[in-house]
Amino acid sequence: xxxxxxxxxxxxxxxxxxxxxxxxxxxxxxxxxxxxxxxxxxxxxxxxxxxxxxxxxxxxxxxxxxxxxxxxxxxxxxxxxxxxxxxxxxxxx
Amino acid sequence: xxxxxxxxxxxxxxxxxxxxxxxxxxxxxxxxxxxxxxxxxxxxxxxxxxxxxxxxxxxxxxxxxxxxxxxxxxxxxxxxxxxxxxxxxxxxxxxxxxxxxxxxxxxxxxxxxxxxxxxxxxxxxxxxxxxxxxxxxxxxxxxxxxxxxxxxxxxxxxxxxxxxxxxxxxxxxxxxxxxxxxxxxxxx
Ligand SMILES: [Zn+2]
Numbered sequence: 001x002x003x004x005x006x007x008x009x010x011x012x013x014x015x016x017x018x019x020x021x022x023x024x025x026x027x028x029x030x031x032x033x034x035x036x037x038x039x040x041x042x043x044x045x046x047x048x049x050x051x052x053x054x055x056x057x058x059x060x061x062x063x064x065x066x067x068x069x070x071x072x073x074x075x076x077x078x079x080x081x082x083x084x085x086x087x088x089x090x091x092x093x
Numbered sequence: 094x095x096x097x098x099x100x101x102x103x104x105x106x107x108x109x110x111x112x113x114x115x116x117x118x119x120x121x122x123x124x125x126x127x128x129x130x131x132x133x134x135x136x137x138x139x140x141x142x143x144x145x146x147x148x149x150x151x152x153x154x155x156x157x158x159x160x161x162x163x164x165x166x167x168x169x170x171x172x173x174x175x176x177x178x179x180x181x182x183x184x185x186x187x188x189x190x191x192x193x194x195x196x197x198x199x200x201x202x203x204x205x206x207x208x209x210x211x212x213x214x215x216x217x218x219x220x221x222x223x224x225x226x227x228x229x230x231x232x233x234x235x236x237x238x239x240x241x242x243x244x245x246x247x248x249x250x251x252x253x254x255x256x257x258x259x260x261x262x263x264x265x266x267x268x269x270x271x272x273x274x275x276x277x278x279x280x281x
Binding site for chain 1: 147148165166167169223224237238239240245
């Protein structure tokens with residue numbers, strides 16, 4: 001089973017984590033001003049890259065903290081993990 | 094009479110090669126706080142400094158006797174003390190927290206505690222726990238929240254051959270049954 005490095009607890013088994021989708025999707029500044037199509041874009045549409053992808057993960061069976069990870073979608077390698085609020089590190093794919 | 098979650102397992106746990114025994118009804122308080130001054134003040138009230146390093150715990154004694162403070166997250170701790178102290182400790186911690194942002198909640202009923210001792214403890218746990226429990230990776234003072242046989246536990250390494258498990262009361266009997274099974278090959 002793959003080990004995922006929690007930024008607080010260190011490497012832990014994949015089964016301790018939950019996936020939270022794409023990271024850095026900002027809540028709209030003024031949601032009421034959005035058209036239905038813009039709202040649908042915000043709620044439902046996500047990137048689907050082949051390569052490095054910044055994602056949210058939760059260490060749900062451990063420290064229960066959300067953090068961000070850059071994962072290569074082609075290899076499932078976790079290239080970098082970083083705590084919530086920290087900027088996405090530069091990654092070379 | 095109040096019956097503890099593992100009362101029915103007392104004799105079976107004691108007969109295991111890991112000498113398992115329940116420590117029921119410990120006082121447990123979940124503390125959420127991030128202000129360093131408030132955390133220091135709460136440590137002073139207990140006579141035990143709060144752990145500053147993730148995945149560790151601290152132990153000491155003071156006004157409330159022997160107390161352990163467990164790191165559960167960057168702003169979350171579990172204070173563990175002898176039974177029937179949750180109300181005075183809650184009041185003392187709330188006083189020390191003062192107006193700083195945070196909370197102190199009595200969670201004593203959530204978990205029971207099982208102490209394991211003996212040379213086979215790490216081997217038995219390794220059957221159901223993926224965390225590296227070798228003494229070089231998990232020395233005394235280690236506190237990890239992880240899955241043991243798919244059960245969420247807090248695992249404290251208290252000495253070379255001793256581990257304390259905190260497990261939710263409702264699944265404690267499942268964990269006791271799993272422990273009994275995992276111990277079979279170490280029976281003499
Ligand atoms: Zn963690």
